[in-house]
Amino acid sequence: MTVFEFIKGDISEVKADVIVNAANKTLLGGGGVDGAIHRRAGPGLLAECMSLGGCAAGLAKITGGHRLPAKFVIHTVGPVWNGGNKDEAGLLTACYRNSLVIAKERGLRSIAFPAISTGVYRFPRELAMPIAINTTMSFVKSNPSAFDKIIFVLFSDEDLENYKAYFSKIG
């Protein structure tokens, strides 16, 4: 059985088998989640990322966790919100799905997600939330023994309450 957990805090501090980074196409660091993860992980993470050759939106690549409490980092590139007609929803779905596929392939049992694309990339929070939860829940339904725990790490009380409320409504 997979447990879903919702917490408020800094994802770079989360001790899970893998945390997901809301990266950009260069995979060479940035602000927000990306900045926090690289700061905490130390320069070894950037060095490893430099060998990856970037990443397209909707896809994901894995590295070690370096000095992070997490063992691994999956770097995924969310869509930049451009009004909603540029396949933003499809690309955000792909970010969650591809991250889960990689974690499952590696046998990683716990995974923590931030609210991908809802910061600098301006994806509306109320639209991103059901995508995050529905995509992970449907993956778990088809892969019931893949994960022990899926953690959503939110950055505000409002996000935390909204995620919990939506999950209990549909869960």
Ligand code: AR6
């Ligand atoms: N832990 C958890 N959530 C956080 C943290 C944190 N440490 N910091 C911010 N958030 P963002 P994006 C929340 O901007 O929109 C970077 O420069 C934040 O409130 O980190 O996918 C990359 O290099 C928001 O709800 O990611 C890219 O260029 C959510 O996490 C670009 O930003 C995502 O915000 C990616 O933008």
